[in-house]
Amino acid sequence: xxxxxSILHVxxxxxxxxxxxxxxxxxxxxxxxxxxVGVRGVVSTASYEARVFGVHSAxxxxxxxxxxxxxxxxxxxxxxxQAYSEVVMGLMHDLSPLVEPLSLDEAFLDIAHLFxxxxxxxxxxxxxxxxxxxxxxxxxxxxxxGLTASVGAASSKLVAKIASDAEKPDGLVVVRPxxxxxxxxxxxxxxxxxxxxATAERLRKIGATTVAELRTLSRQELVAVLxxxxxxxxxxIARGMDDRDVSPDRELKSVSVEDTFAEDLLDPxxxxxxxxxxxxxxxxxxxxxxxxxxxxxIKVRGHDFTTVSRSETAVxxxxxxxxIRAAAHRMLPGAVAAATQAVPGVRLLGVGVSSLAEWAQLDxxxxxxxxxxxxxxxxxxxxxxxxxxxxxxxxxxxxGEAHNAGDADDAHNAGDADxxxxxxxxxxxxxxxxxxxxxxxxERSPRQFGPLPPGTRGAVESARADRRFLxxxxxxHDEHGPGWVQGSGLGRVTVRFESPxxxxxxxxxxxxxxxxxxxxxxxxxxxxxxxxxxxxxxxS
Numbered sequence: 001x002x003x004x005x006s007i008l009h010v011x012x013x014x015x016x017x018x019x020x021x022x023x024x025x026x027x028x029x030x031x032x033x034x035x036x037v038g039v040r041g042v043v044s045t046a047s048y049e050a051r052v053f054g055v056h057s058a059x060x061x062x063x064x065x066x067x068x069x070x071x072x073x074x075x076x077x078x079x080x081x082q083a084y085s086e087v088v089m090g091l092m093h094d095l096s097p098l099v100e101p102l103s104l105d106e107a108f109l110d111i112a113h114l115f116x117x118x119x120x121x122x123x124x125x126x127x128x129x130x131x132x133x134x135x136x137x138x139x140x141x142x143x144x145x146g147l148t149a150s151v152g153a154a155s156s157k158l159v160a161k162i163a164s165d166a167e168k169p170d171g172l173v174v175v176r177p178x179x180x181x182x183x184x185x186x187x188x189x190x191x192x193x194x195x196x197x198a199t200a201e202r203l204r205k206i207g208a209t210t211v212a213e214l215r216t217l218s219r220q221e222l223v224a225v226l227x228x229x230x231x232x233x234x235x236x237i238a239r240g241m242d243d244r245d246v247s248p249d250r251e252l253k254s255v256s257v258e259d260t261f262a263e264d265l266l267d268p269x270x271x272x273x274x275x276x277x278x279x280x281x282x283x284x285x286x287x288x289x290x291x292x293x294x295x296x297x298i299k300v301r302g303h304d305f306t307t308v309s310r311s312e313t314a315v316x317x318x319x320x321x322x323x324i325r326a327a328a329h330r331m332l333p334g335a336v337a338a339a340t341q342a343v344p345g346v347r348l349l350g351v352g353v354s355s356l357a358e359w360a361q362l363d364x365x366x367x368x369x370x371x372x373x374x375x376x377x378x379x380x381x382x383x384x385x386x387x388x389x390x391x392x393x394x395x396x397x398x399x400g401e402a403h404n405a406g407d408a409d410d411a412h413n414a415g416d417a418d419x420x421x422x423x424x425x426x427x428x429x430x431x432x433x434x435x436x437x438x439x440x441x442x443e444r445s446p447r448q449f450g451p452l453p454p455g456t457r458g459a460v461e462s463a464r465a466d467r468r469f470l471x472x473x474x475x476x477h478d479e480h481g482p483g484w485v486q487g488s489g490l491g492r493v494t495v496r497f498e499s500p501x502x503x504x505x506x507x508x509x510x511x512x513x514x515x516x517x518x519x520x521x522x523x524x525x526x527x528x529x530x531x532x533x534x535x536x537x538x539x540s
Contacts (some may be wrong), residue, residue, distance in 0.1 A: 256352025
Protein backbone atom coordinates (compact mmCIF):
# COMPACT_ATOMS: atom_id res chain seq x y z
CA UNK A 1 0.00 0.00 0.00
CA UNK A 2 1.26 3.50 -0.84
CA UNK A 3 1.90 6.27 1.65
CA UNK A 4 -0.06 8.76 -0.50
CA UNK A 5 -3.40 8.57 -2.36
CA SER A 6 -1.55 8.64 -5.67
CA ILE A 7 -3.90 6.40 -7.68
CA LEU A 8 -6.91 8.03 -9.31
CA HIS A 9 -9.94 6.30 -10.77
CA VAL A 10 -11.78 8.58 -13.19
CA UNK A 11 -15.32 7.64 -14.24
CA UNK A 12 -17.44 9.78 -16.57
CA UNK A 13 -20.96 10.17 -15.19
CA UNK A 14 -23.73 8.39 -17.13
CA UNK A 15 -21.42 8.70 -20.11
CA UNK A 16 -23.59 7.67 -23.08
CA UNK A 17 -26.67 9.49 -21.79
CA UNK A 18 -24.63 12.58 -20.93
CA UNK A 19 -23.22 12.78 -24.46
CA UNK A 20 -26.75 12.47 -25.83
CA UNK A 21 -27.92 15.35 -23.64
CA UNK A 22 -24.97 17.46 -24.79
CA UNK A 23 -25.83 16.81 -28.43
CA UNK A 24 -29.59 17.18 -28.07
CA UNK A 25 -30.42 20.48 -26.29
CA UNK A 26 -34.11 19.59 -25.96
CA UNK A 27 -33.15 16.59 -23.75
CA UNK A 28 -31.01 18.45 -21.24
CA UNK A 29 -32.36 17.97 -17.73
CA UNK A 30 -34.78 15.28 -18.93
CA UNK A 31 -34.73 11.47 -18.57
CA UNK A 32 -32.67 9.85 -21.32
CA UNK A 33 -32.17 6.11 -21.76
CA UNK A 34 -29.60 4.70 -24.18
CA UNK A 35 -29.58 1.07 -25.28
CA UNK A 36 -31.65 -1.41 -27.20
CA VAL A 37 -34.97 0.09 -28.23
CA GLY A 38 -36.51 -3.18 -29.42
CA VAL A 39 -38.71 -5.71 -27.66
CA ARG A 40 -35.70 -7.47 -26.16
CA GLY A 41 -33.51 -4.43 -25.71
CA VAL A 42 -31.50 -3.76 -22.59
CA VAL A 43 -30.61 -0.39 -21.05
CA SER A 44 -26.96 0.48 -21.57
CA THR A 45 -26.96 3.82 -19.69
CA ALA A 46 -29.65 5.91 -18.02
CA SER A 47 -29.31 9.59 -17.21
CA TYR A 48 -29.63 10.58 -13.57
CA GLU A 49 -33.04 12.05 -14.34
CA ALA A 50 -34.13 8.58 -15.52
CA ARG A 51 -32.62 6.82 -12.50
CA VAL A 52 -35.13 8.58 -10.29
CA PHE A 53 -37.74 6.28 -11.85
CA GLY A 54 -35.74 3.15 -11.05
CA VAL A 55 -34.15 2.76 -14.47
CA HIS A 56 -30.57 1.50 -14.50
CA SER A 57 -28.11 -0.23 -16.80
CA ALA A 58 -28.81 -3.88 -17.68
CA UNK A 59 -32.55 -3.38 -17.05
CA UNK A 60 -34.81 -4.74 -19.80
CA UNK A 61 -36.01 -1.89 -21.99
CA UNK A 62 -39.61 -3.11 -21.69
CA UNK A 63 -39.47 -2.70 -17.91
CA UNK A 64 -37.77 0.69 -18.30
CA UNK A 65 -40.58 1.90 -20.56
CA UNK A 66 -43.13 0.98 -17.93
CA UNK A 67 -41.19 2.79 -15.21
CA UNK A 68 -40.34 5.87 -17.28
CA UNK A 69 -42.80 6.04 -20.20
CA UNK A 70 -41.98 9.67 -20.99
CA UNK A 71 -38.21 9.25 -21.21
CA UNK A 72 -36.31 9.54 -24.48
CA UNK A 73 -35.21 6.08 -25.66
CA UNK A 74 -32.23 6.30 -27.99
CA UNK A 75 -29.96 3.86 -29.77
CA UNK A 76 -26.22 4.10 -28.94
CA UNK A 77 -23.97 6.27 -31.13
CA UNK A 78 -20.54 4.82 -30.47
CA UNK A 79 -18.84 7.12 -32.95
CA UNK A 80 -19.74 10.11 -30.78
CA UNK A 81 -18.79 8.33 -27.55
CA GLN A 82 -15.44 7.31 -28.96
CA ALA A 83 -14.65 10.90 -29.99
CA TYR A 84 -15.34 12.17 -26.47
CA SER A 85 -13.40 9.30 -24.93
CA GLU A 86 -10.35 10.18 -27.01
CA VAL A 87 -10.35 13.73 -25.66
CA VAL A 88 -10.74 12.60 -22.05
CA MET A 89 -8.08 9.91 -22.34
CA GLY A 90 -5.79 12.47 -23.94
CA LEU A 91 -6.22 14.78 -20.94
CA MET A 92 -5.33 11.90 -18.64
CA HIS A 93 -2.20 11.16 -20.66
CA ASP A 94 -1.23 14.84 -20.43
CA LEU A 95 -1.29 14.40 -16.66
CA SER A 96 0.44 11.02 -16.36
CA PRO A 97 2.19 8.50 -18.63
CA LEU A 98 0.65 5.72 -16.53
CA VAL A 99 -2.99 5.44 -17.62
CA GLU A 100 -4.87 2.15 -17.51
CA PRO A 101 -8.14 2.42 -19.48
CA LEU A 102 -10.92 0.09 -18.37
CA SER A 103 -13.49 1.18 -20.95
CA LEU A 104 -14.41 4.24 -23.02
CA ASP A 105 -15.47 6.15 -19.91
CA GLU A 106 -13.15 5.11 -17.08
CA ALA A 107 -9.48 4.66 -16.33
CA PHE A 108 -6.88 4.48 -13.57
CA LEU A 109 -4.04 7.01 -13.36
CA ASP A 110 -0.83 6.85 -11.35
CA ILE A 111 0.05 10.40 -10.24
CA ALA A 112 2.86 9.55 -7.82
CA HIS A 113 5.35 11.56 -9.92
CA LEU A 114 3.36 14.75 -9.18
CA PHE A 115 3.95 14.51 -5.42
CA UNK A 116 6.83 16.46 -3.89
CA UNK A 117 8.56 15.21 -0.70
CA UNK A 118 6.54 17.63 1.42
CA UNK A 119 3.33 16.23 -0.10
CA UNK A 120 3.98 12.82 1.40
CA UNK A 121 5.26 14.05 4.75
CA UNK A 122 1.85 13.38 6.34
CA UNK A 123 -1.34 11.60 5.22
CA UNK A 124 -3.18 14.92 5.38
CA UNK A 125 -0.68 16.64 3.08
CA UNK A 126 -0.88 13.80 0.59
CA UNK A 127 -4.67 13.93 0.61
CA UNK A 128 -4.66 17.68 -0.04
CA UNK A 129 -2.31 17.27 -3.00
CA UNK A 130 -4.37 14.42 -4.46
CA UNK A 131 -7.55 16.49 -4.14
CA UNK A 132 -5.88 19.40 -5.90
CA UNK A 133 -4.66 17.26 -8.83
CA UNK A 134 -7.97 15.40 -9.19
CA UNK A 135 -9.96 18.64 -9.01
CA UNK A 136 -7.90 20.23 -11.77
CA UNK A 137 -8.39 17.16 -13.97
CA UNK A 138 -12.15 17.24 -13.46
CA UNK A 139 -12.18 20.94 -14.40
CA UNK A 140 -10.20 20.28 -17.59
CA UNK A 141 -12.55 17.45 -18.60
CA UNK A 142 -15.59 19.68 -18.04
CA UNK A 143 -14.07 22.56 -20.00
CA UNK A 144 -12.98 20.40 -22.95
CA UNK A 145 -16.08 18.21 -23.28
CA GLY A 146 -18.92 19.58 -21.16
CA LEU A 147 -19.04 16.24 -19.31
CA THR A 148 -18.73 15.68 -15.58
CA ALA A 149 -16.46 13.03 -14.10
CA SER A 150 -16.38 11.44 -10.67
CA VAL A 151 -12.92 10.76 -9.28
CA GLY A 152 -11.68 8.57 -6.47
CA ALA A 153 -8.16 8.95 -5.07
CA ALA A 154 -6.59 6.37 -2.80
CA SER A 155 -3.45 4.38 -2.08
CA SER A 156 -4.75 1.39 -4.11
CA LYS A 157 -6.72 0.73 -7.27
CA LEU A 158 -9.38 -1.12 -5.33
CA VAL A 159 -10.20 1.71 -2.94
CA ALA A 160 -9.89 4.38 -5.66
CA LYS A 161 -12.44 2.51 -7.79
CA ILE A 162 -14.91 2.27 -4.91
CA ALA A 163 -14.32 5.91 -3.95
CA SER A 164 -15.13 7.20 -7.44
CA ASP A 165 -18.62 5.71 -7.11
CA ALA A 166 -19.29 7.01 -3.60
CA GLU A 167 -20.52 10.52 -4.43
CA LYS A 168 -21.73 10.35 -8.04
CA PRO A 169 -22.40 12.39 -10.06
CA ASP A 170 -19.58 14.96 -10.24
CA GLY A 171 -17.99 13.60 -7.08
CA LEU A 172 -14.47 13.77 -5.72
CA VAL A 173 -13.55 11.44 -2.85
CA VAL A 174 -10.03 11.16 -1.44
CA VAL A 175 -9.41 8.32 1.02
CA ARG A 176 -6.64 9.23 3.43
CA PRO A 177 -3.82 6.67 3.63
CA UNK A 178 -4.16 4.61 6.78
CA UNK A 179 -7.92 5.22 6.94
CA UNK A 180 -8.92 2.79 4.18
CA UNK A 181 -10.50 0.22 6.48
CA UNK A 182 -12.34 2.84 8.50
CA UNK A 183 -13.75 4.25 5.25
CA UNK A 184 -14.69 0.85 3.80
CA UNK A 185 -16.36 -0.73 6.84
CA UNK A 186 -19.74 1.11 6.77
CA UNK A 187 -20.25 0.48 3.05
CA UNK A 188 -22.71 -2.19 1.84
CA UNK A 189 -21.08 -5.28 0.37
CA UNK A 190 -22.53 -4.30 -3.02
CA UNK A 191 -20.06 -1.41 -3.06
CA UNK A 192 -17.15 -3.84 -3.31
CA UNK A 193 -15.67 -4.49 -6.72
CA UNK A 194 -17.24 -7.58 -8.29
CA UNK A 195 -20.08 -8.11 -5.80
CA UNK A 196 -23.35 -8.33 -7.71
CA UNK A 197 -26.91 -8.98 -6.55
CA ALA A 198 -26.53 -12.78 -6.42
CA THR A 199 -23.31 -12.68 -4.40
CA ALA A 200 -24.74 -10.00 -2.10
CA GLU A 201 -27.76 -12.23 -1.40
CA ARG A 202 -25.55 -15.21 -0.57
CA LEU A 203 -23.52 -13.03 1.79
CA ARG A 204 -26.69 -11.69 3.41
CA LYS A 205 -27.76 -15.21 4.22
CA ILE A 206 -24.58 -15.73 6.24
CA GLY A 207 -24.89 -12.41 8.04
CA ALA A 208 -22.77 -10.04 5.95
CA THR A 209 -24.51 -6.95 4.58
CA THR A 210 -21.72 -4.42 5.24
CA VAL A 211 -17.98 -4.58 4.72
CA ALA A 212 -17.46 -4.58 8.50
CA GLU A 213 -19.71 -7.64 8.83
CA LEU A 214 -17.96 -9.28 5.90
CA ARG A 215 -14.64 -8.92 7.69
CA THR A 216 -15.92 -11.00 10.59
CA LEU A 217 -16.09 -14.03 8.27
CA SER A 218 -13.02 -16.20 7.96
CA ARG A 219 -11.35 -17.04 4.68
CA GLN A 220 -12.60 -20.64 5.07
CA GLU A 221 -16.20 -19.48 5.48
CA LEU A 222 -16.04 -17.33 2.36
CA VAL A 223 -14.40 -20.11 0.36
CA ALA A 224 -17.14 -22.51 1.45
CA VAL A 225 -19.86 -20.12 0.25
CA LEU A 226 -18.24 -18.56 -2.83
CA UNK A 227 -15.61 -21.05 -3.95
CA UNK A 228 -11.85 -21.12 -3.55
CA UNK A 229 -10.88 -18.39 -6.00
CA UNK A 230 -13.58 -15.79 -5.39
CA UNK A 231 -13.85 -16.47 -1.67
CA UNK A 232 -10.14 -15.81 -1.17
CA UNK A 233 -10.31 -12.69 -3.37
CA UNK A 234 -13.26 -11.25 -1.47
CA UNK A 235 -11.48 -11.90 1.83
CA UNK A 236 -8.66 -9.63 0.60
CA ILE A 237 -10.98 -7.06 -0.98
CA ALA A 238 -12.92 -6.58 2.28
CA ARG A 239 -9.62 -5.62 3.92
CA GLY A 240 -8.65 -3.21 1.15
CA MET A 241 -5.69 -5.39 0.24
CA ASP A 242 -4.55 -4.48 -3.27
CA ASP A 243 -0.94 -3.87 -4.28
CA ARG A 244 -1.49 -3.84 -8.05
CA ASP A 245 0.21 -1.12 -10.06
CA VAL A 246 -1.50 0.97 -12.71
CA SER A 247 -0.72 -0.92 -15.91
CA PRO A 248 -1.00 0.80 -19.31
CA ASP A 249 -0.36 -2.61 -20.90
CA ARG A 250 -3.25 -4.39 -19.23
CA GLU A 251 -3.48 -7.80 -20.83
CA LEU A 252 -6.52 -8.95 -22.76
CA LYS A 253 -7.91 -11.93 -20.85
CA SER A 254 -10.61 -13.28 -23.15
CA VAL A 255 -12.34 -12.85 -26.50
CA SER A 256 -16.01 -13.70 -26.91
CA VAL A 257 -19.11 -13.06 -29.01
CA GLU A 258 -22.79 -13.57 -28.29
CA ASP A 259 -26.21 -12.84 -29.77
CA THR A 260 -29.70 -12.51 -28.35
CA PHE A 261 -32.41 -13.55 -30.79
CA ALA A 262 -35.59 -11.74 -31.75
CA GLU A 263 -37.46 -15.03 -31.36
CA ASP A 264 -36.51 -18.01 -29.21
CA LEU A 265 -34.70 -20.83 -31.01
CA LEU A 266 -36.61 -24.07 -30.63
CA ASP A 267 -35.07 -26.32 -33.27
CA PRO A 268 -31.74 -28.02 -32.32
CA UNK A 269 -30.49 -27.65 -35.89
CA UNK A 270 -31.09 -23.90 -35.78
CA UNK A 271 -29.30 -23.65 -32.43
CA UNK A 272 -26.33 -25.53 -33.88
CA UNK A 273 -26.27 -23.32 -36.99
CA UNK A 274 -26.30 -20.15 -34.88
CA UNK A 275 -23.45 -21.52 -32.80
CA UNK A 276 -21.46 -22.16 -35.99
CA UNK A 277 -22.02 -18.55 -37.05
CA UNK A 278 -20.77 -17.32 -33.67
CA UNK A 279 -17.71 -19.57 -33.87
CA UNK A 280 -16.82 -18.07 -37.25
CA UNK A 281 -17.08 -14.56 -35.84
CA UNK A 282 -15.00 -15.54 -32.83
CA UNK A 283 -12.31 -17.05 -35.03
CA UNK A 284 -12.17 -13.85 -37.06
CA UNK A 285 -11.77 -11.71 -33.94
CA UNK A 286 -9.04 -13.97 -32.58
CA UNK A 287 -7.08 -13.77 -35.82
CA UNK A 288 -7.42 -9.98 -35.97
CA UNK A 289 -6.13 -9.74 -32.40
CA UNK A 290 -3.32 -12.18 -33.09
CA UNK A 291 -4.42 -14.29 -30.13
CA UNK A 292 -5.32 -17.87 -29.36
CA UNK A 293 -6.54 -19.57 -26.20
CA UNK A 294 -6.76 -22.86 -24.39
CA UNK A 295 -10.14 -22.54 -22.65
CA UNK A 296 -13.25 -22.61 -24.84
CA UNK A 297 -16.54 -21.57 -23.21
CA ILE A 298 -20.15 -21.38 -24.33
CA LYS A 299 -23.15 -19.63 -22.81
CA VAL A 300 -26.81 -20.52 -23.30
CA ARG A 301 -29.72 -18.49 -21.93
CA GLY A 302 -33.21 -19.92 -21.96
CA HIS A 303 -36.57 -18.23 -22.39
CA ASP A 304 -36.93 -17.76 -18.61
CA PHE A 305 -33.40 -16.22 -18.37
CA THR A 306 -31.87 -19.40 -16.94
CA THR A 307 -28.25 -19.03 -18.00
CA VAL A 308 -25.84 -21.95 -18.26
CA SER A 309 -22.12 -21.84 -19.03
CA ARG A 310 -19.84 -24.71 -19.98
CA SER A 311 -16.11 -24.76 -20.73
CA GLU A 312 -13.38 -27.09 -21.97
CA THR A 313 -9.62 -26.63 -21.74
CA ALA A 314 -7.53 -27.84 -24.66
CA VAL A 315 -3.98 -29.17 -24.57
CA UNK A 316 -2.61 -26.06 -26.29
CA UNK A 317 -3.78 -22.63 -27.49
CA UNK A 318 -5.80 -22.49 -30.68
CA UNK A 319 -7.56 -19.95 -32.89
CA UNK A 320 -8.82 -22.62 -35.29
CA UNK A 321 -12.61 -22.45 -35.83
CA UNK A 322 -12.64 -26.21 -36.47
CA UNK A 323 -11.25 -26.91 -33.00
CA ILE A 324 -13.48 -24.29 -31.34
CA ARG A 325 -16.56 -25.55 -33.20
CA ALA A 326 -15.93 -29.16 -32.18
CA ALA A 327 -15.60 -28.20 -28.51
CA ALA A 328 -18.67 -25.95 -28.65
CA HIS A 329 -20.80 -28.71 -30.15
CA ARG A 330 -19.65 -31.18 -27.51
CA MET A 331 -20.87 -28.84 -24.78
CA LEU A 332 -23.94 -27.45 -26.54
CA PRO A 333 -26.55 -30.24 -26.03
CA GLY A 334 -26.04 -30.43 -22.27
CA ALA A 335 -26.02 -26.65 -21.86
CA VAL A 336 -29.21 -26.24 -23.93
CA ALA A 337 -30.94 -28.99 -21.96
CA ALA A 338 -30.04 -27.35 -18.65
CA ALA A 339 -31.04 -23.84 -19.78
CA THR A 340 -34.39 -24.99 -21.23
CA GLN A 341 -35.34 -27.53 -18.60
CA ALA A 342 -38.21 -25.46 -17.21
CA VAL A 343 -39.29 -23.59 -20.37
CA PRO A 344 -38.33 -24.46 -23.97
CA GLY A 345 -36.57 -21.93 -26.17
CA VAL A 346 -33.07 -20.44 -26.41
CA ARG A 347 -32.93 -16.64 -26.32
CA LEU A 348 -29.13 -16.15 -26.23
CA LEU A 349 -26.01 -18.01 -27.36
CA GLY A 350 -22.39 -17.09 -26.77
CA VAL A 351 -18.95 -18.56 -27.28
CA GLY A 352 -15.56 -17.36 -26.08
CA VAL A 353 -11.92 -18.23 -25.62
CA SER A 354 -9.79 -17.43 -22.57
CA SER A 355 -6.35 -18.37 -21.19
CA LEU A 356 -5.03 -16.37 -24.13
CA ALA A 357 -1.61 -16.64 -25.76
CA GLU A 358 0.02 -14.82 -28.66
CA TRP A 359 0.62 -18.01 -30.62
CA ALA A 360 -1.42 -21.01 -31.63
CA GLN A 361 -0.26 -24.59 -31.23
CA LEU A 362 -0.55 -26.45 -34.52
CA ASP A 363 -3.39 -28.93 -34.25
CA UNK A 364 -2.61 -31.67 -36.75
CA UNK A 365 -5.91 -33.43 -36.18
CA UNK A 366 -7.92 -30.26 -36.85
CA UNK A 367 -5.82 -29.51 -39.93
CA UNK A 368 -6.33 -33.02 -41.28
CA UNK A 369 -10.08 -32.80 -40.61
CA UNK A 370 -10.33 -29.48 -42.44
CA UNK A 371 -8.42 -30.87 -45.43
CA UNK A 372 -10.71 -33.91 -45.53
CA UNK A 373 -13.78 -31.69 -45.51
CA UNK A 374 -12.35 -29.66 -48.39
CA UNK A 375 -11.66 -32.79 -50.43
CA UNK A 376 -15.27 -33.94 -50.03
CA UNK A 377 -16.56 -30.79 -51.78
CA UNK A 378 -17.11 -31.08 -55.52
CA UNK A 379 -16.71 -27.92 -57.63
CA UNK A 380 -20.29 -28.32 -58.83
CA UNK A 381 -21.49 -28.00 -55.23
CA UNK A 382 -19.96 -24.54 -54.82
CA UNK A 383 -22.07 -21.47 -55.40
CA UNK A 384 -20.18 -19.40 -58.01
CA UNK A 385 -21.28 -16.21 -56.23
CA UNK A 386 -18.90 -17.11 -53.41
CA UNK A 387 -15.89 -16.51 -55.61
CA UNK A 388 -14.55 -13.44 -57.37
CA UNK A 389 -12.27 -13.36 -60.39
CA UNK A 390 -9.11 -12.91 -58.31
CA UNK A 391 -9.90 -15.80 -56.00
CA UNK A 392 -10.70 -13.58 -53.04
CA UNK A 393 -14.04 -13.66 -51.27
CA UNK A 394 -16.78 -12.11 -53.35
CA UNK A 395 -20.02 -10.47 -52.36
CA UNK A 396 -21.43 -13.59 -50.77
CA UNK A 397 -18.30 -14.89 -49.08
CA UNK A 398 -17.29 -14.66 -45.47
CA UNK A 399 -14.43 -12.35 -46.42
CA GLY A 400 -16.51 -10.16 -48.72
CA GLU A 401 -18.68 -7.13 -48.22
CA ALA A 402 -21.67 -9.06 -46.95
CA HIS A 403 -19.70 -10.00 -43.87
CA ASN A 404 -18.31 -6.60 -43.10
CA ALA A 405 -21.40 -6.65 -40.92
CA GLY A 406 -19.52 -9.05 -38.67
CA ASP A 407 -17.97 -5.96 -37.15
CA ALA A 408 -21.41 -4.48 -36.73
CA ASP A 409 -22.63 -7.65 -35.02
CA ASP A 410 -20.12 -7.00 -32.27
CA ALA A 411 -21.27 -3.41 -31.88
CA HIS A 412 -24.72 -4.83 -31.25
CA ASN A 413 -23.34 -6.72 -28.28
CA ALA A 414 -21.72 -3.60 -26.90
CA GLY A 415 -24.64 -1.23 -27.16
CA ASP A 416 -27.74 -3.37 -27.45
CA ALA A 417 -26.78 -6.24 -25.19
CA ASP A 418 -30.15 -7.88 -25.55
CA UNK A 419 -31.10 -6.79 -29.04
CA UNK A 420 -32.18 -8.92 -31.96
CA UNK A 421 -30.02 -11.18 -34.07
CA UNK A 422 -30.98 -11.05 -37.72
CA UNK A 423 -30.88 -13.29 -40.75
CA UNK A 424 -27.73 -13.41 -42.84
CA UNK A 425 -29.40 -11.69 -45.77
CA UNK A 426 -30.11 -8.69 -43.48
CA UNK A 427 -26.84 -8.41 -41.57
CA UNK A 428 -27.50 -5.00 -40.05
CA UNK A 429 -30.15 -4.62 -37.38
CA UNK A 430 -31.07 -1.30 -35.72
CA UNK A 431 -28.39 -1.72 -33.09
CA UNK A 432 -25.73 -2.13 -35.76
CA UNK A 433 -26.80 1.00 -37.57
CA UNK A 434 -26.63 2.74 -34.22
CA UNK A 435 -22.88 2.99 -34.72
CA UNK A 436 -22.29 4.76 -38.04
CA UNK A 437 -18.52 5.07 -37.51
CA UNK A 438 -15.77 4.81 -40.07
CA UNK A 439 -13.30 3.89 -37.32
CA UNK A 440 -12.84 0.16 -36.85
CA UNK A 441 -11.43 -1.78 -33.95
CA UNK A 442 -7.64 -1.69 -33.83
CA GLU A 443 -7.10 1.58 -35.71
CA ARG A 444 -6.29 3.35 -32.45
CA SER A 445 -4.11 1.99 -29.70
CA PRO A 446 -6.00 0.78 -26.61
CA ARG A 447 -2.98 1.95 -24.62
CA GLN A 448 -3.72 5.51 -25.69
CA PHE A 449 -7.49 5.67 -25.85
CA GLY A 450 -8.75 2.61 -24.00
CA PRO A 451 -10.63 -0.39 -25.39
CA LEU A 452 -12.76 0.66 -28.36
CA PRO A 453 -16.19 -0.60 -29.25
CA PRO A 454 -16.01 -2.85 -32.31
CA GLY A 455 -16.23 -1.07 -35.63
CA THR A 456 -19.19 -0.93 -37.95
CA ARG A 457 -17.77 -0.68 -41.43
CA GLY A 458 -20.54 -0.16 -43.98
CA ALA A 459 -23.27 0.70 -41.47
CA VAL A 460 -23.91 4.22 -42.76
CA GLU A 461 -24.07 3.08 -46.36
CA SER A 462 -26.46 0.23 -45.53
CA ALA A 463 -28.75 2.50 -43.52
CA ARG A 464 -28.81 5.05 -46.32
CA ALA A 465 -29.64 2.41 -48.88
CA ASP A 466 -32.48 0.99 -46.78
CA ARG A 467 -33.79 4.43 -45.68
CA ARG A 468 -33.90 3.18 -42.09
CA PHE A 469 -34.09 5.84 -39.38
CA LEU A 470 -33.86 5.03 -35.68
CA UNK A 471 -34.33 7.11 -32.52
CA UNK A 472 -31.22 9.14 -31.76
CA UNK A 473 -29.53 8.94 -35.16
CA UNK A 474 -27.89 12.08 -36.52
CA UNK A 475 -29.38 13.42 -39.74
CA UNK A 476 -29.16 16.48 -41.93
CA HIS A 477 -31.71 18.04 -44.25
CA ASP A 478 -30.87 20.30 -47.17
CA GLU A 479 -33.46 22.88 -46.09
CA HIS A 480 -33.83 22.42 -42.33
CA GLY A 481 -30.22 21.67 -41.39
CA PRO A 482 -28.86 19.25 -38.76
CA GLY A 483 -31.04 17.27 -36.38
CA TRP A 484 -31.74 13.87 -34.89
CA VAL A 485 -34.41 11.22 -35.32
CA GLN A 486 -37.15 11.15 -32.68
CA GLY A 487 -39.04 8.30 -34.29
CA SER A 488 -40.10 6.70 -37.54
CA GLY A 489 -42.68 4.39 -39.05
CA LEU A 490 -45.29 4.05 -41.78
CA GLY A 491 -42.98 5.78 -44.25
CA ARG A 492 -42.51 8.85 -42.03
CA VAL A 493 -39.57 10.19 -40.01
CA THR A 494 -39.98 12.63 -37.14
CA VAL A 495 -36.90 14.80 -36.71
CA ARG A 496 -36.01 17.45 -34.15
CA PHE A 497 -33.82 19.95 -35.93
CA GLU A 498 -31.19 21.08 -33.44
CA SER A 499 -27.47 20.63 -32.90
CA PRO A 500 -25.07 20.47 -29.94
CA UNK A 501 -24.33 24.19 -30.34
CA UNK A 502 -27.91 25.39 -30.84
CA UNK A 503 -30.85 25.81 -28.53
CA UNK A 504 -33.82 23.41 -28.47
CA UNK A 505 -35.06 22.97 -32.03
CA UNK A 506 -38.35 22.51 -33.80
CA UNK A 507 -39.91 19.19 -34.77
CA UNK A 508 -40.87 18.21 -38.30
CA UNK A 509 -42.27 15.00 -39.78
CA UNK A 510 -40.92 14.12 -43.20
CA UNK A 511 -41.31 11.35 -45.73
CA UNK A 512 -38.74 8.58 -45.22
CA UNK A 513 -37.93 8.66 -48.94
CA UNK A 514 -37.18 12.40 -48.85
CA UNK A 515 -33.85 12.59 -50.70
CA UNK A 516 -32.98 15.83 -48.92
CA UNK A 517 -32.81 13.92 -45.61
CA UNK A 518 -29.67 11.88 -44.98
CA UNK A 519 -27.86 10.15 -42.15
CA UNK A 520 -24.73 11.72 -40.69
CA UNK A 521 -21.76 10.00 -39.05
CA UNK A 522 -22.11 10.62 -35.30
CA UNK A 523 -18.32 10.83 -34.96
CA UNK A 524 -18.30 13.82 -37.31
CA UNK A 525 -20.98 15.56 -35.25
CA UNK A 526 -19.05 14.89 -32.04
CA UNK A 527 -15.73 16.14 -33.38
CA UNK A 528 -17.38 19.29 -34.68
CA UNK A 529 -18.91 19.93 -31.24
CA UNK A 530 -15.57 19.30 -29.52
CA UNK A 531 -13.75 21.64 -31.88
CA UNK A 532 -16.27 24.38 -31.18
CA UNK A 533 -15.88 23.81 -27.42
CA UNK A 534 -12.09 24.02 -27.76
CA UNK A 535 -12.39 27.26 -29.74
CA UNK A 536 -14.56 28.79 -27.01
CA UNK A 537 -11.99 27.84 -24.36
CA UNK A 538 -8.98 29.07 -26.34
CA UNK A 539 -7.61 32.45 -25.21
CA SER A 540 -8.54 35.30 -27.53
